[in-house]
Amino acid sequence: MMSKNIWCAIFLVIAMISCKKGGAKPEVKVDDKIPAGSTSFRVVGYLRAHNVEDGQAIKFDLSKITHLNIAFINPDAAGNFTTLDGLSALVAAAHAKNVKVLASIGGGLAPAYYTTLIADNSSRAKLVSSIAALTDQYNLDGIDVDLEGTFVDGNYEAFMVDLKKVLQPKSKLLTTAIATVYATQYTNKALAQFDFINIMSYDKTGPWKPEKPGQHSPYNMAVEDLDYWAGTRGIAKEKLSLGLPFYGYGFGAGVREDMTFADIIKTYPGAEDKDEVTVAAGGTMYYNGKTTIKSKTTLALQKAGGVMVWQLLQDAGGANSLLSIIDAEVKAAKK
Template identity: 55%
Template sequence: MKNRFWIAVLFIVVILGVQKSSAGITLTVPGKNPGFKIIGYLLQSDIAAGNAANFDFTRITHLNVAFINPDQNGNFPVFSGLSTIIATAHQKNVKVMASIGGGSAPAYYATLLADSSRNDFIKKLVEVAVTNGFDGVDVDLESTRIDNNYENFVTGLAAALKLKGKMITAAVATAYGTQYTDKALSQFDFINIMSYDKTGPWNLSNPGQDAPYDMAVDDLTYWSTTRGIKKDKLNLGVPFYGYGFGTNAPSSISFKNLVAQYPGAENTDQVTLPGGGIIYYNGIPTIKSKVQLALQKAGGVMMWQLLQDTTGDLSLLHAINATIAGHN
């Protein structure tokens, strides 16, 4: 019996030692970036349309489905395609989160988070997570949605989710940093820093990079040093899109379309167009540098959003996977 026991143990160790994703990252070997998270967002609309059917989930560790928002009464609709995508992700050991809110979150969130309706809304939100098989809820409430009720909401939601064995995470922006209380931040299992959108089509008088490298440095410094959040709870967000300024420039463009239209664009951070307009974005070298930064200063990386990436060797996610795999 003892021999059989040790043979079984050896077999398990060997299997774990060779288990790899198709991107070549060893996810289960102790000491090889253990626990480093690769978090990507997928739009619910893309899931419903079947656009995410062929996505390779071995390349990420967490999937955030955006956005799972209620109506003004706090009731959630039936979301098409969720069960299939969640089951597929779970088969690859990927955690799936229901992300609520977003940059254009409905104004009635203020009412749903108020004292009179908060508990009922939390109950319905937890029910959505449990019924659909989500592993937790990702709270992406921004700007004025981070109001005086935010702390009580995330505290109540965290307690209710943990009773069901679920996680709670957050997407945060340093621009709103002072609006998050320490108590609210302490509720989250981890935090995704939206280190992008420094400028964009809403601010045409201020053209330039929406996600420069120094922004990533400053953001990580703020959340780790100023706010005292531990390294392994922070994930650095990177963009899979760009913004255009000036003549002939699109207001926004996916990295996928960018490299298809402008060969060689993957190796730089901007493209100058005929007429003088400029598209700003993060190319492969900058993405690799940010991943190296995250490997030193954070517990993972986050991408907005996965289907804006291209495929093959020019893929930004491929660059992320390769950088993590090659890290010593």
């Protein structure tokens, strides 16, 4: 995906786009409450595959998410998947909490051979079969596709169609993570294959663009992204999940290039209620604090069908947990 790992992959595209600073965050009032007892509003959380293997996975409250995406589980150059230790146990734990688990394939630095694997009917069919077998092996609830940039080529649509044909009879979900910067590369037919779409509404700028310092995930970006996919592209709002970052980017002297939200508020006391911190040396760390995450969740409750988090283990604990802020807003909307 996603977040800080896509710097090199998206540099050329972002270079053509002007980086706008975030504007004020107007209060959003939810006109329609979520029906009592409804679980239709999604809270999708991403988790790194290596955290599954090293046993660090369950350091968040499973009851506060509805879908868990494991990023990234990719095949080898022949289209075969290797064993991921700990995944079966994690799936069982998640299912015990009524959380659906998906394997997320691709990523901002996806293996270059994906282009070859989906290039013709034969290799694509083998990959699709391997992916379907992966969902059976670990009792997964579906597949999340995060192919970006040049990977969304003339063969992408056929890949999605073929994958849907195999997963749907198994009652498996097919979802995707997309960035609006690549919007014109996704055909309407390809988008129609997905059960829901996670919008990566972040990484507007970052360390790969040092001459463009500023907020990488401003509130107005969330508004514009939702307006584009629901309005311009005509996708039902219920199929859209608004991406929320649990990390920040630093520009200038005295700040790190990237930090988790947990590290930001530990390093800069009082930062939890802000969106940026400027240090004595002159550098600034930009991120989404508690107030902005709450505002974006309220926006999503009105204009989308869920939110998506990159990524869960970057969150702080206790009263400063961004996931808890999201959970509180969703529960309040159900009352």
